[in-house]
Amino acid sequence: DQQVKQxxxxxSVQEGRISILNCDYTNSMFDYFLWYKKYPAEGxxxxxxxxSIKDKNEDGRFTVFLNKSAKHLSLHIVPxxxxxxxxxxxxxxxxxGYALNFxxxxxxxxxx
Amino acid sequence: xxxxxxxxxxxxxxxxxxxxxxxxxxxGHNTLYWYRQNLGQGPELLIRxxxxxxxxxxxxxxxxxxxxxxxxxxxxxKIQPxxxxxxxxxxxxxxxGGAExxxxxxxxxxxxx
Numbered sequence: 001d002q003q004v005k006q007x008x009x010x011x012s013v014q015e016g017r018i019s020i021l022n023c024d025y026t027n028s029m030f031d032y033f034l035w036y037k038k039y040p041a042e043g044x045x046x047x048x049x050x051x052s053i054k055d056k057n058e059d060g061r062f063t064v065f066l067n068k069s070a071k072h073l074s075l076h077i078v079p080x081x082x083x084x085x086x087x088x089x090x091x092x093x094x095x096x097g098y099a100l101n102f103x104x105x106x107x108x109x110x111x112x
Numbered sequence: 113x114x115x116x117x118x119x120x121x122x123x124x125x126x127x128x129x130x131x132x133x134x135x136x137x138x139x140g141h142n143t144l145y146w147y148r149q150n151l152g153q154g155p156e157l158l159i160r161x162x163x164x165x166x167x168x169x170x171x172x173x174x175x176x177x178x179x180x181x182x183x184x185x186x187x188x189x190k191i192q193p194x195x196x197x198x199x200x201x202x203x204x205x206x207x208x209g210g211a212e213x214x215x216x217x218x219x220x221x222x223x224x225x
Contacts, residue, residue: 041221099145104153
């Protein structure tokens with residue numbers, strides 16, 4: 001049973017615009033959430049994380065928002081750049097960092 | 113600082129053959145994870161080590177899969193015998209402790225024919 005869901009398999013955004021990637025989860029025990037970026041033939045690269053005590057975390061062009069009541073988080077990339085084109089995975093864990101439960105990923109394409 | 117190192121990067125074997133994957137975590141990282149990623153899916157945990165102890169192997173198919181981390185540093189994941197359904201990318205990750213961010217290696221892409 002998929003506990004972390006990324007319902008958009010793909011997203012295309014123009015360079016300079018905002019990219020919004022969404023993620024939903026079902027397990028109310030999850031208290032730590034991460035986004036990973038993956039290029040072809042490489043392992044996932046950690047991007048940004050947020051704990052359940054916060055509702056927003058920002059790092060440069062990347063911001064993650066957490067809505068615990070809706071069991072929903074989103075990753076905003078502003079402004080989007082062609083180098084951001086990759087597959088983005090949402091992941092969640094209970095007890096802050098043990099086994100990660102991943103979504104299926106969203107493939108982002110940023111066009112010039 | 114060197115990242116997580118995995119070898120080989122690619123492996124093609126025939127079904128029923130054995131195969132082994134090796135992982136060297138980031139220096140100083142006590143926690144090591146093996147994940148499997150099937151095509152079109154996110155990674156799924158197989159086993160987690162705290163130093164040399166396997167603290168979570170509930171998702172490891174123990175009839176054919178085995179893993180070890182004898183000195184609490186590098187680790188080996190073995191499949192014997194391999195089946196067609198084992199074709200996947202096998203990812204190793206490490207973290208400072210169990211509650212820290214996990215960093216992934218490049219993975220080993222296995223194809224079983």
